[in-house]
Amino acid sequence: TGTTRPQRLLRAVQERATRGDSESVIAAIDHFCRHQEWAMNVGDEKGFILDSVVSEVSPQTALELGTYCGYSTVRIARLLPPGGHLITLEFNPNYAAVARQVIAWAGLEDMVQVVEGASGDWIPHLREHFGIESFDFVFLDHWKELYLPDIKLLEECGLLRKGTVLLADNVICPGTPDYLEYVRKSQSYESHYFGSHLEYTRAEDGLEKSVYLG
Numbered sequence: 199t200g201t202t203r204p205q206r207l208l209r210a211v212q213e214r215a216t217r218g219d220s221e222s223v224i225a226a227i228d229h230f231c232r233h234q235e236w237a238m239n240v241g242d243e244k245g246f247i248l249d250s251v252v253s254e255v256s257p258q259t260a261l262e263l264g265t266y267c268g269y270s271t272v273r274i275a276r277l278l279p280p281g282g283h284l285i286t287l288e289f290n291p292n293y294a295a296v297a298r299q300v301i302a303w304a305g306l307e308d309m310v311q312v313v314e315g316a317s318g319d320w321i322p323h324l325r326e327h328f329g330i331e332s333f334d335f336v337f338l339d340h341w342k343e344l345y346l347p348d349i350k351l352l353e354e355c356g357l358l359r360k361g362t363v364l365l366a367d368n369v370i371c372p373g374t375p376d377y378l379e380y381v382r383k384s385q386s387y388e389s390h391y392f393g394s395h396l397e398y399t400r401a402e403d404g405l406e407k408s409v410y411l412g
C-alpha cells in the first residue's frame with residue numbers, strides 16, 4: 199500500500215502550485231519529474247512544441263488520447279480560444295482521478311472533459327454523446343499500438359475534417375512505426391516531424407504533426 203506515483207505528483211502540485219495558475223501547475227509537475235520522480239508527461243521541451251501547434255490551430259474542438267496525470271491536458275486547455283473545449287480519454291481510472299484534480303487545481307475544469315474508458319470504445323460515440331461534429335486538433339499520447347487503429351476509426355467516424363491537425367507524441371521513443379509509415383505515405387495526410395527528446399532525458403524522441411487533407 200502507500201501512494202502511487204500519480205498521487206505523489208498530485209501532492210507536489212497541491213504543495214507547490216498556486217490554485218488557478220496553470221503555469222505554476224505545469225512548473226510544479228516538471229520540477230517533480232526532474233528532481234523527484236520521472237513520469238511519462240510530454241514534458242517541457244516537447245511541451246513547448248505542443249504549445250506552438252495548439253496556438254497555431256487555436257482549436258474550438260480538441261481531443262486528447264491518453265490523459266495520464268493531466269499535464270498535457272493543462273498545456274492544451276490553457277491555450278484554447280474562448281469557447282474552446284477539450285475532451286481527453288483515459289483508460290486507467292486511477293490516472294483519470296488524479297488528472298481531474300490536477301486540471302481543477304489549474305482552474306481549467308470548465309474547458310475540459312475527462313472521459314474514462316478505452317479510446318476504441320469511446321470514439322464511435324463522441325458525436326452523439328458530446329455533440330461534436332469534428333475535431334480541429336487531436337493529440338495522440340496514449341498507447342503506441344493504438345495510434346494507427348484510432349486515427350483510422352476517427353476517419354471512419356467522420357470526426358476529422360479538411361485541415362484537422364493530429365500531433366503524436368513518442369513517435370521515436372517508445373516509437374510508433376506503423377503509425378508513422380501510414381501518415382507519411384498516405385495521400386490523405388501532410389506530415390512533419392519535430393525532433394526533440396524523451397521527457398526529462400537526453401534520449402531521442404519527437405512529435406509528428408499530420409494535417410488531414412480529407
Ligand SMILES: O=c1[nH]cnc2c(O)cc(-c3ccc(F)cc3)cc12
Binds near residue numbers: 340
Ligand atoms: O505509454 C506511454 N504513453 C504515453 N506517453 C509515453 C511517454 O511519453 C513515454 C513512455 C516511456 C518512454 C520510455 C520509457 F523507458 C518508458 C516509458 C511511455 C508512454
Ligand SMILES: [Mg+2]
Binds near residue numbers: 240367368
Ligand atoms: Mg507521451
